Amino acid sequence: MTLVIIIILILAAAAIWQLVRVVELSSRLKGVDPNKITDWDNRLQGRLMLTFYFLLMAFCWWQYELYGDKMLPVSASELGEEIDWLLNFNFLIVIIVFVVTNFLLFYMGFKYYGRKGQKASYIAHNNKMEMIWTVVPAIVLFVIIFFGIDLWNRVMSPAPKGTRVVEIYAQQFKWMVRYSGTDNLLGKANYRLIKGTNELGLDTTDAAGYDDIIVNDTLFLPVGDEVDFHIRSQDVLHSMYMPHFRAQMNCVPGMETYFHFKPTKTTVQMRKDPYVIELMRQVNEERKKSNKEAVEFDYLLLCNKICGATHYNMQMKVVVGTPEEYKAFMERRNAYLGYKKTTTEPKKVADQPAH
Numbered sequence: 262m263t264l265v266i267i268i269i270l271i272l273a274a275a276a277i278w279q280l281v282r283v284v285e286l287s288s289r290l291k292g293v294d295p296n297k298i299t300d301w302d303n304r305l306q307g308r309l310m311l312t313f314y315f316l317l318m319a320f321c322w323w324q325y326e327l328y329g330d331k332m333l334p335v336s337a338s339e340l341g342e343e344i345d346w347l348l349n350f351n352f353l354i355v356i357i358v359f360v361v362t363n364f365l366l367f368y369m370g371f372k373y374y375g376r377k378g379q380k381a382s383y384i385a386h387n388n389k390m391e392m393i394w395t396v397v398p399a400i401v402l403f404v405i406i407f408f409g410i411d412l413w414n415r416v417m418s419p420a421p422k423g424t425r426v427v428e429i430y431a432q433q434f435k436w437m438v439r440y441s442g443t444d445n446l447l448g449k450a451n452y453r454l455i456k457g458t459n460e461l462g463l464d465t466t467d468a469a470g471y472d473d474i475i476v477n478d479t480l481f482l483p484v485g486d487e488v489d490f491h492i493r494s495q496d497v498l499h500s501m502y503m504p505h506f507r508a509q510m511n512c513v514p515g516m517e518t519y520f521h522f523k524p525t526k527t528t529v530q531m532r533k534d535p536y537v538i539e540l541m542r543q544v545n546e547e548r549k550k551s552n553k554e555a556v557e558f559d560y561l562l563l564c565n566k567i568c569g570a571t572h573y574n575m576q577m578k579v580v581v582g583t584p585e586e587y588k589a590f591m592e593r594r595n596a597y598l599g600y601k602k603t604t605t606e607p608k609k610v611a612d613q614p615a616h
């Protein structure tokens with residue numbers, strides 16, 4: 262099939278080439294120089310330019326119609342909503358500039374196509390124009406940067422005191438989560454102590470770590486509660502990426518990085534969102550084509566740095582639940598360093614909230 266298409270393309274190119282030759286020869290026979298550009302040629306080029314502009318805009322609109330409903334759903338974190346607002350604001354400016362400047366470019370080509378006997382005017386310098394195209398973008402950039410820095414400062418500010426501390430630990434190719442336990446303090450860790458089952462290199466002499474809880478399958482977060490993430494990496498650069506919360510931070514070997522956000526929608530709430538329902542319907546339709554089972558919406562923690570061979574599979578499920586569900590989830594987990602919990606029997610509650 263591919264071969265047939267290639268042959269057809271080659272033959273089409275040859276046919277066009279021959280056609281051009283025929284036109285050239287016929288003009289020579291008529292005594293006209295085929296290389297001489299006439300007003301008619303220029304006018305045609307001008308019209309084609311304007312046509313191209315409208316086709317380009319139609320193509321962009323068509324792409325938006327086609328893929329516009331495959332974007333991320335509404336943000337599930339507090340500051341994420343502001344990040345979205347800023348992104349849309351930027352998009353608005355970029356789209357306006359794109360539409361207007363391209364229109365001017367192609368419209369000028371159409372309106373002022375070359376005519377016989379007409380000379381283009383030569384403008385060496387124009388103060389007024391220089392001012393306009395310097396000052397206007399400067400003002401627009403100032404507004405964008407002003408909003409950007411303001412939001413950036415709030416996103417990157419240290420978490421308020423007393424915020425729940427959770428460690429995200431990255432390694433090729435999986436995530437581990439360490440909850441700080443009842444004291445809300447993470448025990449010390451050192452890469453030199455990584456050995457056997459002590460994958461996180463925890464310091465067993467630090468009492469703050471006795472109640473730390475390590476989870477390697479689900480990152481469970483209570484809704485409406487700020488979480489202060491402390492992020493480490495064991496081996497190479499990774500990136501903690503939780504697109505639904507608009508959160509991303511590098512995981513750097515040898516240093517701790519930080520990020521905090523407040524989840525505002527539980528997994529169950531998100532699954533009921535009409536946009537998410539439609540999105541998942543499309544996802545499952547695609548999965549069905551390759552005989553894969555249907556899946557439900559889940560928040561995800563992904564790696565967003567190409568960190569090695571199975572980077573694409575470096576992910577962890579994130580569940581946002583009510584404070585009660587969070588409590589139940591934590592009660593079924595034991596502290597890493599043999600710390601005995603006061604609760605006796607672990608409650609039999611599923612990891613996922615009911616749906």
Ligand SMILES: [Cu+2]
Pocket residue numbers: 431432434498499500564565566567568569572575
């Ligand atoms: Cu990675």
